[in-house]
Amino acid sequence: MSLPVIDLSPLAAEARDAGAVKRLAATVDQACRETGFLFITVPDHEIRKLLALSRLFDLPQAAKDALDATQSPLFRGYNSLQHGKHSCTPEDGKRDAKESFTVGMDRASGDARPASPMHGPNQWPPEQLLPGWREEAEAALAHLLGVARLLMRALALALEQSEEFFTSKCQDPVAQMVFFRYPPTPAGPPARGCGEHTDCGFLTFVAQDAPGIEVRLPDGSWLAAPCLPGTLLVNLGDLAQHWTGGVYQSTEHRVVNRSASTTRHSLVFFCNCDYDAVVETIPAPAAAAAGTATGAEDGEAHAQTGAGSAQAAGEASAAGAPAAAHGGGRGRCASRAPPRQGGGLHHATPWPHACLTPESPLLNC
Numbered sequence: 001m002s003l004p005v006i007d008l009s010p011l012a013a014e015a016r017d018a019g020a021v022k023r024l025a026a027t028v029d030q031a032c033r034e035t036g037f038l039f040i041t042v043p044d045h046e047i048r049k050l051l052a053l054s055r056l057f058d059l060p061q062a063a064k065d066a067l068d069a070t071q072s073p074l075f076r077g078y079n080s081l082q083h084g085k086h087s088c089t090p091e092d093g094k095r096d097a098k099e100s101f102t103v104g105m106d107r108a109s110g111d112a113r114p115a116s117p118m119h120g121p122n123q124w125p126p127e128q129l130l131p132g133w134r135e136e137a138e139a140a141l142a143h144l145l146g147v148a149r150l151l152m153r154a155l156a157l158a159l160e161q162s163e164e165f166f167t168s169k170c171q172d173p174v175a176q177m178v179f180f181r182y183p184p185t186p187a188g189p190p191a192r193g194c195g196e197h198t199d200c201g202f203l204t205f206v207a208q209d210a211p212g213i214e215v216r217l218p219d220g221s222w223l224a225a226p227c228l229p230g231t232l233l234v235n236l237g238d239l240a241q242h243w244t245g246g247v248y249q250s251t252e253h254r255v256v257n258r259s260a261s262t263t264r265h266s267l268v269f270f271c272n273c274d275y276d277a278v279v280e281t282i283p284a285p286a287a288a289a290a291g292t293a294t295g296a297e298d299g300e301a302h303a304q305t306g307a308g309s310a311q312a313a314g315e316a317s318a319a320g321a322p323a324a325a326h327g328g329g330r331g332r333c334a335s336r337a338p339p340r341q342g343g344g345l346h347h348a349t350p351w352p353h354a355c356l357t358p359e360s361p362l363l364n365c
Contacts, residue, residue: 104176
């Protein structure tokens with residue numbers, strides 16, 4: 001089995017070819033039903049620009065430690081290889097072999113929009129140490145958001161919704177960009193870069209300079225996703241699976257740098273909807289007829305999405321939302337099963353509010 005490589009350009013064309021757009025939607029639909037993993041084409045120079053931001057990891061250790069993520073209420077900033085605070089599956093007590101640095105969406109002072117605990121300030125490396133890095137990172141965040149919105153349009157068409165179905169709920173999204181560096185393993189078995197998990201949010205985009213992501217197939221085997229020039233690797237998260245009533249898949253995956261000599265770098269963009277977006281199960285007549293839905297309940301989910309904060313996690317806990325690991329020890333970003341209330345999700349469920357807090361620093365890939 002191989003993951004499809006999909007060109008989204010028919011959707012961006014000024015003069016659209018209706019047939020090409022229909023074929024694109026069908027290809028996206030099939031990929032999302034099978035594994036929820038696919039590649040999308042992006043100019044290779046754009047990938048190189050994204051990965052050039054990994055030079056942050058070359059700063060002196062003291063300079064990186066000065067940006068430690070525990071100083072941020074949103075756990076944005078640096079996580080060191082030595083301290084191992086950034087783990088996909090902390091419930092197993094093992095550390096992931098990686099460094100990471102997180103930036104996310106912020107708002108200007110005096111912004112009139114309703115407050116969102118998932119938006120807030122970032123920690124930035126000093127300009128004199130890393131000239132131009134902040135400006136490039138902010139441009140990358142904006143660029144990847146544009147790519148995400150284009151894919152959202154394809155997903156909406158694939159699900160027989162209006163083309164703006166998802167983008168209308170992604171006006172001021174909860175989104176973050178995480179840089180990773182995975183060291184090689186010169187001797188012995190490869191070190192775990194990220195344990196088995198699913199992503200808790202909507203869409204994940206990965207730029208990488210070496211392979212490392214492995215996808216669990218329905219038969220339990222693992223498929224090593226290649227590193228293809230001029231592509232972003234995309235996967236759907238748990239929110240996408242629930243939004244589609246289980247028709248689209250949020251699939252377990254892991255990261256292992258199996259090289260004995262090559263350091264792997266990746267930039268991962270986690271894109272969710274707006275913090276106050278109302279998420280309802282999408283009617284999918286074709287899917288229902290095919291019997292592919294997996295028992296998702298109908299009803300409204302006021303899914304307030306994001307990368308989590310101590311405040312939000314506290315609210316979720318006060319609402320009685322469970323914080324126990326998913327059954328079978330399956331890492332699921334926050335490793336939390338969304339509680340049911342009546343016909344839908346409880347409005348205060350930590351989905352994914354509690355994905356990331358200083359007390360429980362969880363991120364993926």
